[in-house]
Amino acid sequence: MEKREVSGRGEPIPSILKKSQKHRSGDLVDKSTKIRREKNGFKKGDVNIPLPQGCTPLMYACQQANYKSVVDILNKETLTSVLSCKISRHIDEFNILSAAQNGCRGGGRGTKELLIIDSVAGQLVKRNRRNFSAAWIDYKKAFDSVPHSWLLRVLELYKIDGAVRDFLEVCMGQWSTILCLQGERLTTGADDRIRIRRGIFQGDCLSPLWFCLSLNPLSTLLERSGTGFQFRRGGTKVSHLLYMDDLKLLAPNPARLMELLKITTEFSGSIRMQLGVDKCAVVHVDRGQVTQSAEISLELSNFKTLSEAESYRYLGMSQCIGVQEVDMKQAVCEVFFGRLTKVLRSYLSGANKVRAYNGWVMPTLLYTFGVLRWTQTELDALDRRVRTTMTCHRMHHPKSSVMRLYIPRKCGGRGLLSAKSMHNREVCSLRAYFETRRESAMHGEVIVCDKGLTPLSLAKEEWRRPVVLSTSNRETVWMEKELHGRFYKALHAPHVDVKASVQWLRFGDLFGETEGFVCTIQDQVVKTNNYRKHILKDGTPDFCRACRHPGESLRHVLSGCSALANTEYLHRHNQVAKILHQELALMYCLLEQRVPYYQYTPAPVLERDGVRLYWDRPIATDRTILANKPDIVVMDRAQSRVFLVDITIPHDENLVKAETEKKRKYLDLAHEIVDMWGVDSTEIIPIVISANGLIPVSLAHHLRQLGIRDGSLAARMQKAVLLDSARIVRRFLSLQP
Numbered sequence: 001m002e003k004r005e006v007s008g009r010g011e012p013i014p015s016i017l018k019k020s021q022k023h024r025s026g027d028l029v030d031k032s033t034k035i036r037r038e039k040n041g042f043k044k045g046d047v048n049i050p051l052p053q054g055c056t057p058l059m060y061a062c063q064q065a066n067y068k069s070v071v072d073i074l075n076k077e078t079l080t081s082v083l084s085c086k087i088s089r090h091i092d093e094f095n096i097l098s099a100a101q102n103g104c105r106g107g108g109r110g111t112k113e114l115l116i117i118d119s120v121a122g123q124l125v126k127r128n129r130r131n132f133s134a135a136w137i138d139y140k141k142a143f144d145s146v147p148h149s150w151l152l153r154v155l156e157l158y159k160i161d162g163a164v165r166d167f168l169e170v171c172m173g174q175w176s177t178i179l180c181l182q183g184e185r186l187t188t189g190a191d192d193r194i195r196i197r198r199g200i201f202q203g204d205c206l207s208p209l210w211f212c213l214s215l216n217p218l219s220t221l222l223e224r225s226g227t228g229f230q231f232r233r234g235g236t237k238v239s240h241l242l243y244m245d246d247l248k249l250l251a252p253n254p255a256r257l258m259e260l261l262k263i264t265t266e267f268s269g270s271i272r273m274q275l276g277v278d279k280c281a282v283v284h285v286d287r288g289q290v291t292q293s294a295e296i297s298l299e300l301s302n303f304k305t306l307s308e309a310e311s312y313r314y315l316g317m318s319q320c321i322g323v324q325e326v327d328m329k330q331a332v333c334e335v336f337f338g339r340l341t342k343v344l345r346s347y348l349s350g351a352n353k354v355r356a357y358n359g360w361v362m363p364t365l366l367y368t369f370g371v372l373r374w375t376q377t378e379l380d381a382l383d384r385r386v387r388t389t390m391t392c393h394r395m396h397h398p399k400s401s402v403m404r405l406y407i408p409r410k411c412g413g414r415g416l417l418s419a420k421s422m423h424n425r426e427v428c429s430l431r432a433y434f435e436t437r438r439e440s441a442m443h444g445e446v447i448v449c450d451k452g453l454t455p456l457s458l459a460k461e462e463w464r465r466p467v468v469l470s471t472s473n474r475e476t477v478w479m480e481k482e483l484h485g486r487f488y489k490a491l492h493a494p495h496v497d498v499k500a501s502v503q504w505l506r507f508g509d510l511f512g513e514t515e516g517f518v519c520t521i522q523d524q525v526v527k528t529n530n531y532r533k534h535i536l537k538d539g540t541p542d543f544c545r546a547c548r549h550p551g552e553s554l555r556h557v558l559s560g561c562s563a564l565a566n567t568e569y570l571h572r573h574n575q576v577a578k579i580l581h582q583e584l585a586l587m588y589c590l591l592e593q594r595v596p597y598y599q600y601t602p603a604p605v606l607e608r609d610g611v612r613l614y615w616d617r618p619i620a621t622d623r624t625i626l627a628n629k630p631d632i633v634v635m636d637r638a639q640s641r642v643f644l645v646d647i648t649i650p651h652d653e654n655l656v657k658a659e660t661e662k663k664r665k666y667l668d669l670a671h672e673i674v675d676m677w678g679v680d681s682t683e684i685i686p687i688v689i690s691a692n693g694l695i696p697v698s699l700a701h702h703l704r705q706l707g708i709r710d711g712s713l714a715a716r717m718q719k720a721v722l723l724d725s726a727r728i729v730r731r732f733l734s735l736q737p
Helices: 015-019 019-032 077-094 110-128 148-157 162-173 206-223 254-270 325-345 350-366 376-392 419-436 441-449 472-478 484-493 503-507 512-522 529-536 553-561 565-587 652-665 669-678 700-707 712-733
Strands: 053-057 132-137 177-179 241-242 244-252 281-286 288-290 294-297 301-305 312-314 317-321 605-608 611-615 633-638 639-648 681-688
Touching: 015 254, 015 312, 019 472, 077 162, 077 419, 110 241, 110 419, 110 441, 132 254, 148 162, 148 206, 162 681, 206 241, 206 254, 241 529, 244 254, 244 633, 317 325, 325 376, 350 419, 350 503, 350 512, 376 419, 376 441, 419 441, 484 652, 503 565, 512 712, 529 553, 553 712, 565 633, 565 639, 565 712, 652 669, 652 681, 669 681, 681 700
Parallel strands: 053 177, 281 301, 639 681
Antiparallel strands: 132 244, 132 281, 241 244, 281 288, 294 301, 312 317, 605 611, 611 633, 633 639
């Protein structure tokens, strides 16, 4: 959809500027009073503002009219923000901007607001079989063609501060560009710069507001014409709807429409702006039916008259009498699922695919919510088809938790937006907004007349509010599930660091297929023999296919199978140990550069400057100690201390137990090392991460004890655990049951 949001009113102001906006605005006005126009620019001693020095490359285009001049201004955002805020305060104070113009209205709902008003008018015409005429007006390159003389004149008409006017006039006088073709200037004279006398910038804070102000006199003329469409007998007449330069004229009959068109064309001609006649259209309705009549001719400008089978695209919606809901739904769904397929087929990571879905795919639907009538059944079907498409691309298991899919990633979910929730939230928000605008004459008419004409049903006092599931509601449903809820309960245990445990979801770079499989494991819906016997109930014997012991649960596969202990579990353990060993070696300058952990082969002993680093070596002691082989030993002679580091990857429920056992296991060895090596202290550092990637609260403390301040280390170890756990499950399922 082309237009979804209200254009800027100076909101994106840097935070440092917000604190001193009042003072800086005053300084700007004070300095602007010193500005005097001279032939070649600013007078010496005046305020120094960087002026546009543009370069316009000529690109080959189909039509000469499509050439545009592009002027690049550095650091103009701050300046235009200050000016926009000052002009906005003046406009709001004196209520200058017309109610029909919704392009630069702070706090407005942009094009949706106008589309809802227009939908009510169209439905009233159809339902009550009324006469109606409308015209869609399109300006030819509106932003690029508005004359500078009119822009300055409109500031004077609305009594904008004189210092601001002078400042803008001087700046506009310096706008210029040069033409280049294939990197070479077309003119080489002394003054080869082309002065720009028409057009306004796009993308800064001031230009949209200034442009709306330039068309505001047209709204005043149309409103004073005394004609327009009445929503009810004796009600307010609405002559037009305007979003930036997208204008729609409303009239009760063709004769009245001609009056409005005449006002529009005369005004446009007086300010030297041209209408894009090939993009303009009119429609005439007689007793609720579209009628064919002669094309409207105004000063040799022919506007096309729509038939019943034709439509006009206004503000992103196909219209005739009103919005064509069936066609729009079909078109939007095609775009929606086309984009979804492109995202899922891309090589983005799983997290970035979800971000692309939320930021690029979902907005195609979001724009229609509140304007088109979507039933709850249709929305459920949309969400279901999204999940099915994700399943086809192996990003979501059909038996995985649906609620978790729509929970934010910072809470342990997948972060996907639900079409149903977004629709219900948007409808409630739009309805609440219209209630706040009840005092407006036009909005008041719409509220009174909307008796089920739009999804908002503004006239119904006993309106049934659609259900909007919050994150806490979804978490409750997730927790109450017998299988899915086990991971949720483990994640929110008091000894688990929730923020660190979901790092792989928020900032990880796992492929979408891998992320989906990891979530399948965490949701415990992998088809093990235990799952098939007790959940699917297909009569499969519940014996482990590797060790032949009873109870092939997912917990058994990940961390309890004796047949995998010395192979798969050891490999996973060593992958984590390699990451930590390399980090310690780099910290103590025992290595010069980092290599990927899966390519790293730790040396049994590394030593330099009184620091010795052992890898998987037994410690010879004076007396017999069974537990004498920690994974990593760090001996720092300078600090007179030793660290005994041991890594374990238990199941989720055994995090605390595993950490306690590791500390108790090496207690005798720690005392013996103090006596043998003559150090002041020996600390036992258990590094514990669960097979599902849960990180205990104590891990950050243990890493700080080792002197490691890199916050990404835990995330890298967590990723290694998750990847190897997924590999273990895949290899296990490939065995014959």
